[in-house]
Amino acid sequence: MNKIVGLIEYFGIELYRPITRLLLSNWEEITERINNYTESDWMMADEIQKTTSTLDRFSIAMLIEVLEGEDTLNQAENAGRRLSEEELKAIRKHQDEQ
DSSP: OHHHHHHHHHHOGGGHHHHHHHHHHHHHHHHHHHHTOOHHHHHHHHHHHTTOTTSOHHHHHHHHHHHHSOOOHHHHHTTTOOOOHHHHHHHHHHHHHO
16 A cells, blocks of 8 residues: 555656556556566666655556556456445545555
8 A cells, every 4th residue: 555655646646546446456466477577677667766766666666567567357357447435445544644
């Protein structure tokens, strides 16, 4: 959740819904991909981090996966799904704590 909030704070609230939706519904698969990154996979994230010190390497890799990565299985299954009220409450609560 901290990584999602960090990304939202960096890019602004207008990306809140699409980034949050993609990350929450694809968290396990995206995390699995990043955990299996090779050194060459990390090159882009490392390059971006040089100019973006507010985001850590993993958060940048998450954003790259959301924006540039292949669709996950969940994306196909949940196309058009809206965040549940419970998901929204959890995100808002975490934002308020920041």
